[in-house]
Amino acid sequence: MDKLPREFYNRDTLTVAQGLLGQRLVRVYQGQPLICRITETEAYIGRRDRACHAYQYKRTPRTQTLFARPGTAYIYMIYGMYHCLNLVTEPEGEPAAVLIRGLEPIDALEQMARLRYGLTLQELTTAAVKKGMLGPGKLCKALSLDKSFNGVDLLGDTLYVLPGTQDGPIHSGPRIGIDYAGEDAQLPWRFWL
DNA sequence: CTTCAGATGCTCT
DNA sequence: GAGCATCTGAAGA
Numbered sequence: 001m002d003k004l005p006r007e008f009y010n011r012d013t014l015t016v017a018q019g020l021l022g023q024r025l026v027r028v029y030q031g032q033p034l035i036c037r038i039t040e041t042e043a044y045i046g047r048r049d050r051a052c053h054a055y056q057y058k059r060t061p062r063t064q065t066l067f068a069r070p071g072t073a074y075i076y077m078i079y080g081m082y083h084c085l086n087l088v089t090e091p092e093g094e095p096a097a098v099l100i101r102g103l104e105p106i107d108a109l110e111q112m113a114r115l116r117y118g119l120t121l122q123e124l125t126t127a128a129v130k131k132g133m134l135g136p137g138k139l140c141k142a143l144s145l146d147k148s149f150n151g152v153d154l155l156g157d158t159l160y161v162l163p164g165t166q167d168g169p170i171h172s173g174p175r176i177g178i179d180y181a182g183e184d185a186q187l188p189w190r191f192w193l
Numbered sequence: 194c195t196t197c198a199g200a201t202g203c204t205c206t
Numbered sequence: 207g208a209g210c211a212t213c214t215g216a217a218g219a
Contacts, residue, residue, distance in 0.1 A: 195217100195218080196219095197217085198215100198216095198217105199214090200214090205207105205209095
């Protein structure tokens with residue numbers, strides 16, 4: 001199965017955020033593919049969004065990656081101990097990205113349970129693993145992603161997205177955890193299945 | 194069921 | 207030095 005092409009990411013961020021729902025995110029960990037279905041995303045658009053790190057094209061060492069070409073991973077650390085995975089969108093030079101907020105494990109549950117909780121699947125219920133995959137911090141831990149993956153090309157071999165199926169309606173609502181952004185916090189830029 | 198503090202480190206002022 | 211795109215476990219209702 002072919003990876004989503006760079007052109008997929010080279011579009012309006014809101015379009016990409018919705019288009020990513022139902023697609024399959026693959027993270028190759030020690031040669032083993034960890035496969036998840038994307039169930040929740042948020043859009044961050046630098047030129048007009050106060051919640052975006054690169055608001056009004058603010059360029060700092062951290063936000064460099066947001067200006068990269070579409071189809072690049074943007075991973076940063078938050079609250080000292082968690083990482084958030086974003087996929088860079090729009091033409092190079094436009095700082096914008098989609099935050100991956102929710103995943104549903106499809107394959108390699110065993111490995112993800114170990115990475116996430118340090119336990120084997122037998123010591124967990126499947127329901128607990130699935131529940132544990134909600135939230136950008138948890139999902140990065142389950143996939144063993146950290147800031148060393150910042151700037152990784154999504155058309156490479158360790159982290160990429162395969163086509164999936166989009167069944168059921170797409171819901172939208174305000175984003176989470178960005179109260180500091182004033183009116184922009186109300187924008188319905190969070191999408192889920 | 195709910196709220197709440199604490200962990201922890203990087204980034205920008 | 208402040209604050210952050212978070213999560214967990216413990217304690218209270």
